[in-house]
Amino acid sequence: MPGRPRRATRTHRTPRAYAVPTIALGLSVSLVLAISGCGQPAPSSPDDAVAPTVSVPVQPTITAETPSDDVPDPVDTTDPGDGGLFDAASSLTGATCAPTGESWSFTGTLTNSDTQEHTFTVAVFIVKTSDGSDVAGKEVEVKLAAGATAPVSIKDFHTGPSKGVECLSGVTVKGL
Numbered sequence: 001m002p003g004r005p006r007r008a009t010r011t012h013r014t015p016r017a018y019a020v021p022t023i024a025l026g027l028s029v030s031l032v033l034a035i036s037g038c039g040q041p042a043p044s045s046p047d048d049a050v051a052p053t054v055s056v057p058v059q060p061t062i063t064a065e066t067p068s069d070d071v072p073d074p075v076d077t078t079d080p081g082d083g084g085l086f087d088a089a090s091s092l093t094g095a096t097c098a099p100t101g102e103s104w105s106f107t108g109t110l111t112n113s114d115t116q117e118h119t120f121t122v123a124v125f126i127v128k129t130s131d132g133s134d135v136a137g138k139e140v141e142v143k144l145a146a147g148a149t150a151p152v153s154i155k156d157f158h159t160g161p162s163k164g165v166e167c168l169s170g171v172t173v174k175g176l
Helices: 018-035
Strands: 090-098 103-112 118-128 135-142 150-160 165-173
Touching: 018 103, 090 118, 090 165, 103 118, 103 165, 118 150, 135 150
Parallel strands: none
Antiparallel strands: 090 103, 103 150, 118 135, 118 165
């Protein structure tokens, strides 16, 4: 209509109040549907089915074995006649290991304090004092009756200088 004033129209529309909650609701539904689709796939046939859990039988508890009282104490050095261990280290006395010039010799006395005959092994070693490595060594076996005593001598078992080395000796009993 001509001459009539027109109502002013807006060139842009303001969003309605329900538009934001509707968008949020739409996103929430989409997210729930997407997450629910992440489950395990359904088997295509009954043979493809996999059990959801694994069953494992309970394992027995492993217990430490307690040593019996029948085993002798390794540090027991009682007399052999009492059923204890025989201490061979005390069987060698008066041990001397020294060079004469550059020739090394060993002497000592061996005593069998046991009530049985034993074969003793006497060992003598020359070792470097810097690192303990062997330079030379010699072993001899001596058979002694119960209660017997005998001298042990190892003459000229090594030829070499006496500086930077030392002599070590020891005794063991065969079969014990």
